[in-house]
Amino acid sequence: MNDKIKCMLTVVVVLVLVGGIMMGQQFKMIELNVSLPKALLEGTPKDIKNTNLDPVNKGKKRSPFFVPEDTILLSVKKTVTSSDSFPVNGSLDLVADGDKESVEGSYVELGPGKQWIQMDLGVTCNIHAMLVWHFHSMAQVYRDVVVQVADDADFITNVRTVFNNDNDNSSGLGGGKDYEYIETNEGKLVAVRGEKARFVRFYSNGSTAGEMNRYIEVEVYGSAAR
Numbered sequence: 001m002n003d004k005i006k007c008m009l010t011v012v013v014v015l016v017l018v019g020g021i022m023m024g025q026q027f028k029m030i031e032l033n034v035s036l037p038k039a040l041l042e043g044t045p046k047d048i049k050n051t052n053l054d055p056v057n058k059g060k061k062r063s064p065f066f067v068p069e070d071t072i073l074l075s076v077k078k079t080v081t082s083s084d085s086f087p088v089n090g091s092l093d094l095v096a097d098g099d100k101e102s103v104e105g106s107y108v109e110l111g112p113g114k115q116w117i118q119m120d121l122g123v124t125c126n127i128h129a130m131l132v133w134h135f136h137s138m139a140q141v142y143r144d145v146v147v148q149v150a151d152d153a154d155f156i157t158n159v160r161t162v163f164n165n166d167n168d169n170s171s172g173l174g175g176g177k178d179y180e181y182i183e184t185n186e187g188k189l190v191a192v193r194g195e196k197a198r199f200v201r202f203y204s205n206g207s208t209a210g211e212m213n214r215y216i217e218v219e220v221y222g223s224a225a226r
Contacts, residue, residue: 029066032129032221037100039185040137048141048208052167054179062186067128068194068223074121075220081153082117084110088212092117100187100217102137112211114144114171117218118201120153125222126194130162131187132202133216135209141180142213144171144205147190149197160197163190171205183207187217196225 080092090108095117099106110117127149134142144166151157164176181188200220204213 028069030069030071032065032067032071034131034187034189034219035100036187037102037133037136037185040102041139041184048139048182050141050180050208052165052180053141054181062189065129065189065191067221070223071128071221072223073219074125074127074222075119075218078122078220079120080117080218081120082108082110083115084213087111095119095215095218098217100133100185102133102135102185102216107135107214107216110213110215112206112213114203114205115213116201116203117215118153118155118199119218119220121198121200121220121222124151124196124198124225125220126196126225127192127200127220127222128194129192129221130190130200131217131219131221132190133185133187133218134183134204134207135214135216136183136185136187138183138209140183140207140209142183142204142207143180144173144203145178145180145188146171146173146176146203148173148201148203149192149195150199150201151197153199155199155201158197160195162192162195163188166205171203173203187219192222 080095088109147163150159165178165180166176169175
């Protein structure tokens with residue numbers, strides 16, 4: 001092997017190593033640390049039978065979820081609006097107050113049928129994960145859970161659906177392929193993987209326990225838009 005070829009190979013190796021280091025720095029991942037409320041249910045509820053029920057979500061602890069190292073909690077004290085102008089119980093600010101306990105005074109309750117809550121993050125961000133707690137002290141499955149992100153408050157511009165378990169499109173937002181799940185103190189984690197958006201919206205359509213729509217807390221994790 002002549003010196004010219006050796007030099008070329010050395011340059012290639014150096015470029016690969018430097019590129020790998022830069023990629024490692026740019027995309028270094030860490031485990032998402034979520035503070036959980038007190039668990040009020042034990043084991044797997046026996047009386048809920050759904051053909052689309054998540055086979056993994058049966059009282060087991062959620063597997064670790066990894067996000068970029070610059071990820072922070074974006075949602076605390078952010079402005080929350082909803083499709084119900086006059087909630088049945090509670091107020092919308094409870095959705096972003098940090099209190100995830102499933103007790104009276106910790107949740108907002110919207111009317112029956114399809115409803116949504118929406119959060120304005122204030123600026124466009126790279127969203128990596130979102131969590132929602134509806135009500136976890138009672139064994140129940142919330143129906144037609146759909147999570148969307150958008151560039152505008154009216155959800156007209158660049159709307160993207162990041163979770164949808166409305167398999168029969170009964171809410172008119174398109175048929176989804178995600179599983180229904182039993183509410184637990186871990187909340188439902190939705191992987192978003194860096195979607196750029198300012199507004200997030202969570203839909204529901206009652207639950208197996210009743211037609212009302214409760215929301216305890218929503219958490220949005222992300223970083224400054226790149």
